[in-house]
Amino acid sequence: MLSKDQTGSPLIDESNSSGSAGGGIVLKKGPWTSSEDAILVEYVKKHGEGNWNAVQKHSGLFRCGKSCRLRWANHLRPNLKKGAFTAEEERLIIELHAKMGNKWARMAAHLPGRTDNEIKNYWNTRIKRRQRAGLPLYPPEVCFQALQESQQIQNTGGINGGDKVHHDLLQTNSYEIPDVILDGFKANQDAFPYVPDFPNLSTTSMLMKGFGSSQYCGFMAPTMHRQKRVRESPALFPGYNERNGIPLFDQIQDDTGDKIAQSFGLPYPFDPDPTNKDPLPFAGMQGSHALLNGNFSASKPISGPVKLELPSLQYLETDLGGWDTSSSPPPLLESVDAFIQSPPSGTVQLECLSPRNSGLLDALLHEAKTISSGKNHLSDKSANSSTVTPGDLADSCLNMCETEWEDYGDPISPLGHSTTSIFSECTPISASGSSLDEHPPAETFPGCSVKAEPVDQVWTPDGEKETSTQLDFSRPDVLLGSNWIDQSTGGPKDQAMMNDAVASLFSDDFGNNYKNMASGTPTSNQGWGLGCCAWNNMPPVCQMSELP
DNA sequence: AATGGAGACAACCGCATGTCG
DNA sequence: ACGACATGCGGTTGTCTCCAT
Numbered sequence: 001m002l003s004k005d006q007t008g009s010p011l012i013d014e015s016n017s018s019g020s021a022g023g024g025i026v027l028k029k030g031p032w033t034s035s036e037d038a039i040l041v042e043y044v045k046k047h048g049e050g051n052w053n054a055v056q057k058h059s060g061l062f063r064c065g066k067s068c069r070l071r072w073a074n075h076l077r078p079n080l081k082k083g084a085f086t087a088e089e090e091r092l093i094i095e096l097h098a099k100m101g102n103k104w105a106r107m108a109a110h111l112p113g114r115t116d117n118e119i120k121n122y123w124n125t126r127i128k129r130r131q132r133a134g135l136p137l138y139p140p141e142v143c144f145q146a147l148q149e150s151q152q153i154q155n156t157g158g159i160n161g162g163d164k165v166h167h168d169l170l171q172t173n174s175y176e177i178p179d180v181i182l183d184g185f186k187a188n189q190d191a192f193p194y195v196p197d198f199p200n201l202s203t204t205s206m207l208m209k210g211f212g213s214s215q216y217c218g219f220m221a222p223t224m225h226r227q228k229r230v231r232e233s234p235a236l237f238p239g240y241n242e243r244n245g246i247p248l249f250d251q252i253q254d255d256t257g258d259k260i261a262q263s264f265g266l267p268y269p270f271d272p273d274p275t276n277k278d279p280l281p282f283a284g285m286q287g288s289h290a291l292l293n294g295n296f297s298a299s300k301p302i303s304g305p306v307k308l309e310l311p312s313l314q315y316l317e318t319d320l321g322g323w324d325t326s327s328s329p330p331p332l333l334e335s336v337d338a339f340i341q342s343p344p345s346g347t348v349q350l351e352c353l354s355p356r357n358s359g360l361l362d363a364l365l366h367e368a369k370t371i372s373s374g375k376n377h378l379s380d381k382s383a384n385s386s387t388v389t390p391g392d393l394a395d396s397c398l399n400m401c402e403t404e405w406e407d408y409g410d411p412i413s414p415l416g417h418s419t420t421s422i423f424s425e426c427t428p429i430s431a432s433g434s435s436l437d438e439h440p441p442a443e444t445f446p447g448c449s450v451k452a453e454p455v456d457q458v459w460t461p462d463g464e465k466e467t468s469t470q471l472d473f474s475r476p477d478v479l480l481g482s483n484w485i486d487q488s489t490g491g492p493k494d495q496a497m498m499n500d501a502v503a504s505l506f507s508d509d510f511g512n513n514y515k516n517m518a519s520g521t522p523t524s525n526q527g528w529g530l531g532c533c534a535w536n537n538m539p540p541v542c543q544m545s546e547l548p
Numbered sequence: 549a550a551t552g553g554a555g556a557c558a559a560c561c562g563c564a565t566g567t568c569g
Numbered sequence: 570a571c572g573a574c575a576t577g578c579g580g581t582t583g584t585c586t587c588c589a590t
Contacts, residue, residue, distance in 0.1 A: 120579075128554085129554090
């Protein structure tokens with residue numbers, strides 16, 4: 001141990017001291033000096049780690065045990081890696097965060113020599129940077145993988161596995177990006193890993209934000225301990241259950257949702273505290289779409305072998321749980337449409353309060369429910385008490401994800417988050433004539449059986465056509481309602497009406513793009529995808545202008 | 549040269565959890 | 570079962586440096 005003389009008497013710096021050890025001893029706070037470090041190292045060498053409160057007693061170090069532990073863990077313990085994160089580490093951090101959320105300690109366990117604090121700082125810095133740049137937090141392949149793993153969890157009966165299953169998955173380091181994705185992706189991702197250069201992707205960023213960290217955008221409920229999580233309370237959505245016949249989320253295994261949510265780094269469900277007066281459920285919706293969209297609408301990373309298909313509603317005709325297993329890869333590419341299907345009539349009003357508006361996992365669940373009900377809705381809607389199965393949910397998520405891989409442009413807005421946040425989740429109906437049909441959300445178009453055409457054509461996203469219009473979607477559902485399809489023809493219900501309505505509400509640019517989309521002309525807005533359904537039920541309080 | 553913003557990093561704080569008597 | 574204590578974790582804040590203006 002160094003003597004005070006040797007170390008310049010750093011033990012007590014009165015000018016920088018605060019606090020007390022209870023016995024009148026003033027404990028130092030603030031930056032550690034090298035001499036303090038030496039003392040601590042010496043102490044640990046002698047006595048080992050732990051019993052940190054004894055450090056002060058035995059070493060004369062005027063630091064609280066907490067501070068000592070932190071200093072040791074973050075700076076002094078051996079085998080600590082110093083310096084910048086390597087590319088591999090960064091990739092891992094991103095992947096882990098996509099799966100775990102802000103579980104820094106757990107993430108650190110996967111990064112030998114790195115501390116949770118280091119990772120946390122790195123991530124927060126990255127968040128800020130990417131937020132500012134309007135870039136997505138997660139690369140699409142990471143999102144997809146997270147989804148895939150969620151599905152794997154469910155498929156392996158991990159519904160009740162809780163974190164354990166999830167953790168096990170992580171332990172396997174199964175971070176391989178699905179080939180189906182990377183076949184095409186890697187080819188174009190020299191600069192990969194996780195931060196693909198998506199010049200046109202800025203609008204998806206918002207959707208990426210809010211993952212598990214309240215500081216991302218502020219609209220996400222903070223990560224909560226499981227013990228604190230309370231299942232969705234009917235009080236939050238009064239009448240939701242009874243009137244809609246749609247099961248509340250407590251009908252779904254909590255662990256399932258939890259795991260999935262964690263796969264996204266999401267708190268699940270959204271702030272469930274019924275006493276919480278903060279209207280986060282809705283405020284968080286944007287973030288939620290960040291989830292659905294931002295994660296998956298990674299612009300156009302795929303080219304080549306990946307089969308890209310426009311969403312199809314075909315599955316609605318089939319048993320939801322009975323994907324055509326003859327095709328491979330299965331249902332993933334074919335079910336996105338589920339999310340663009342309008343809810344069955346009669347549910348619209350209620351869904352203004354539906355949990356999907358939370359934007360979190362429950363939103364997915366709700367969408368899955370919509371899918372489920374969509375295949376047989378109307379007829380037995382009222383009797384529909386089907387519970388969304390985890391598999392359904394996962395499929396839906398995955399399908400969404402894959403759809404988002406489609407090569408489409410982003411209706412980028414300098415707002416960064418806005419347009420894509422919303423629209424990239426809207427299914428690009430098709431270039432074959434199907435188009436959106438504007439309708440008020442109160443109007444429904446049951447029997448969604450639109451068959452989307454495969455996306456065979458490759459078009460260049462009109463990334464230059466960015467709208468800088470400040471969009472104010474007091475009722476985005478008006479525009480984004482998924483009920484724009486004539487169910488009988490699969491085409492636009494009233495294209496002119498829709499176009500006019502859109503043009504009137506959007507900027508000219510935006511409206512024009514929209515019109516182009518409606519007419520099948522590829523534009524940057526063709527990527528409007530999955531979000532329709534979710535936004536379809538967006539409460540009026542959500543306005544794009546409120547986005548950062 | 550001065551200044552302000554952003555990034556990087558370190559450290560603290562509050563709370564939750566685990567352990568032990 | 571309970572409380573005290575130690576530890577762990579995540580969020581937040583403070584400080585320093587760099588860089589553009």
